[in-house]
Amino acid sequence: MQLPPFALERFFARHEFQAKYLLCASDCESMSVDELLALEPGASAALGALRLGYTESPGSPSLRAAIARLYSAIGPDDVLVTSGAEEAIFTFMQAVLAPGDHVVVHQPCYRSLVDVARSIGCEVSSWQAREENGWELDPDELPTLIRPSTRAIVLNVPHNPTGYLMSLEAFHSTQRLAEERGILLFSDEVYRGLEHAPADRLPPACEESESAVSLGVMSKTYGLPGLRIGWVATRNAALKARMAVVKDYTTICASAPSELLAEVALRHAEEIARRSRQIIDSNLGLLDDFFTRRAGIVSWRRPKAGPIAFPRLLAGDVEAFCRDLVQSSGVLLAPGGLFGDAGSHFRLGFGRKSMPAALVKLDEFMDARRESRG
Ligand SMILES: Cc1ncc(COP(=O)(O)O)c(C=O)c1O
Numbered sequence: 531m532q533l534p535p536f537a538l539e540r541f542f543a544r545h546e547f548q549a550k551y552l553l554c555a556s557d558c559e560s561m562s563v564d565e566l567l568a569l570e571p572g573a574s575a576a577l578g579a580l581r582l583g584y585t586e587s588p589g590s591p592s593l594r595a596a597i598a599r600l601y602s603a604i605g606p607d608d609v610l611v612t613s614g615a616e617e618a619i620f621t622f623m624q625a626v627l628a629p630g631d632h633v634v635v636h637q638p639c640y641r642s643l644v645d646v647a648r649s650i651g652c653e654v655s656s657w658q659a660r661e662e663n664g665w666e667l668d669p670d671e672l673p674t675l676i677r678p679s680t681r682a683i684v685l686n687v688p689h690n691p692t693g694y695l696m697s698l699e700a701f702h703s704t705q706r707l708a709e710e711r712g713i714l715l716f717s718d719e720v721y722r723g724l725e726h727a728p729a730d731r732l733p734p735a736c737e738e739s740e741s742a743v744s745l746g747v748m749s750k751t752y753g754l755p756g757l758r759i760g761w762v763a764t765r766n767a768a769l770k771a772r773m774a775v776v777k778d779y780t781t782i783c784a785s786a787p788s789e790l791l792a793e794v795a796l797r798h799a800e801e802i803a804r805r806s807r808q809i810i811d812s813n814l815g816l817l818d819d820f821f822t823r824r825a826g827i828v829s830w831r832r833p834k835a836g837p838i839a840f841p842r843l844l845a846g847d848v849e850a851f852c853r854d855l856v857q858s859s860g861v862l863l864a865p866g867g868l869f870g871d872a873g874s875h876f877r878l879g880f881g882r883k884s885m886p887a888a889l890v891k892l893d894e895f896m897d898a899r900r901e902s903r904g
Contacts, residue, residue, distance in 0.1 A: 531649045538641055538868040550860030551888035556690055558724070558753035558806035558837050558881035566754075566791055569798045580790055585783040588774060589761065593789045596796035597761050600746065603737040604763045610770050611789070613781045615720050615747040615760040618773075620646055621780060622716055622743060622762065623682075625772040627652050631681040636667060638691060638840075638869040643684050643718065653679075661842065661873065664831050665694035669703050676707070682714045683707075687732060688721035691869045691877040692840040693833020695725060701732050705739045714769070715742040720760075721836040723751040723803040724810065724881075730834060736763045743769065748792050750837070752802045753881070759784060759792040806881060810837050813880035816889055827896060830878075837881025840866065848874040859895045861888050 546552065567574040588594065589611025598606045612618040619642050627633065629651030635644045637656040644654055655675045659665045672683070685704060687696045696704075708715040717735035725731045735742035743764040749755035764770050795802060814832075821830050821841070830841035843851055849865045856862050866875035879885070 531651075533649045534645055536641060536645070538864065541864065541868055545856060545862050549856055549862035551862065551884065551891050552882070553861050553879060553885065553888040553892060554838075554864035554877045555879035555882055556838055556877070557750050557755050557879075559809050559883050560753045560756065561802075563791065566795055569801070570794055573794045577787065577790055580786055582786055585786050585789055587777065587783045589784060590789050590793075593759075593793045593796075594761075596793045597746065597763070600796070600799060601734055601737055601744075601763060604734070604765070608736070608763055608765055608767075608770070610762050610773055610777070611784050612760045612762065612777065613784055614749060614755070614758045615718070615745055616642060617777070617780055618745050618747075618760050618762045619643060619716075619718075621773045621776045622745075623647050623650060624776045626714060626769065627681055630679065632677045632679040633682045633684060634672070634675045634680060635684040636686050636689070638866065638871040639684075639686055640690050640718075641868070641870065643686065643716075644870065647682075647684075652681075657683075657685075659689065659692060659694060661831060661840075661875070665689065665692040665840070667694075667696065667700065669700045672704060672707060676711055676713070680711065680713050682716055684716045684718070685735075686718035686720075688719075688724060688835030690721065690836070691838055691864075691866070691871075691875075692831070693836045693838055695730055695834040696732065698732060701735070702738070705735060705742060709739050709741050713741065714766075715739065716745070717742055718745045720745060720747045720750045722746065723799075724807060724837065725835040726807075726810070726814070726833070734763065736765060740765045742766075748795060750881075751806055752795055752799065753806055754792070754795055757785075757788040757792050757795075759788050806837070809883060809885075810881055813837075813885045816886055817878075817880060820889055820893065824893075824896060837879055839878050839880070840869075840871075840875045841878055843874045843876065846874075848876055852876055854899075855892065855895050858898075859891045861891045861895065863892075
């Protein structure tokens with residue numbers, strides 16, 4: 531397999547720790563180890579006493595039990611812990627795809643969802659989200675994309691980078707189609723729990739169908755990407771076993787301190803997710819005002835979930851815009867090409883407490899640009 535450079539990750543490697551104002555982060559506000567341990571009496575002592583041996587390959591039973599409690603019809607044995615969501619994507623594709631298989635992928639997207647399949651030698655069709663449809667996927671389009679060789683449908687809701695959330699009806703029709711045609715549904719649900727209207731929350735795909743795998747992670751909703759703890763949940767035991775075989779060649783097992791810290795966090799999952807949603811809500815109010823004032827320069831579809839949106843620059847080259855912005859103001863936005871977008875979109879992240887300060891800088895940059903063109 532020949533993996534292409536991961537353009538988004540290379541972009542972050544270059545800018546994330548240099549740019550003063552990160553306005554395209556895909557995660558929510560993080561916390562320190564001390565803050566996390568303070569959530570629970572005894573957690574600090576447990577971390578201090580932890581022995582740093584190998585951990586259990588599928589994930590410790592107690593961590594898998596804590597993950598299973600996020601679902602209603604999933605048990606600890608239906609869970610495989612991975613090193614971030616990224617390892618789960620890689621492992622799933624290695625486990626189930628072969629050269630010549632066909633895969634349908636929700637696009638634009640976080641690129642490993644498409645590039646790992648391509649690098650295995652799969653043919654990929656895009657199930658394209660279009661801005662003019664509010665980033666909705668067209669359920670009628672999906673059957674036209676399916677071929678006899680289709681092995682998997684890759685869906686990401688809530689969606690990175692648009693903040694789109696599928697309707698329950700469309701989610702069910704996707705699951706039905708996958709089941710009827712004997713196709714696996716890889717459902718990337720890393721933003722689940724960040725719906726702006728809680729009533730919009732979709733059920734996890736893994737609970738609805740044995741053909742489905744749900745992807746979860748500590749990175750986004752819980753703001754703990756430094757733990758590098760992700761997981762898949764599925765009632766398809768054979769598939770989970772095949773993924774476990776691949777995992778023996780990637781990380782073998784997760785980091786012991788991370789497993790312990792993730793477990794502490796998950797015992798307070800609702801409290802941490804609520805904190806993330808509060809930051810998102812407050813930042814969304816500022817963005818509503820910003821996009822109203824800047825309607826002549828940028829347009830956006832207000833996202834329905836998650837800490838990210840995919841606005842469009844109405845005139846000019848979006849890559850040059852993002853480059854000038856980071857060079858002159860230290861504000862980092864991610865041009866849409868990093869997600870396979872051919873339009874003039876950019877990803878804007880609003881899950882962090884630093885967003886208001888970054889937005890002020892973006893506002894100033896836009897004023898300065900207007901004056902210089904005056
Ligand atoms: C939709 C989606 N899936 C998976 C990942 C990978 O997550 P992690 O960094 O936790 O491995 C990301 C990261 O940005 C993502 O946005």
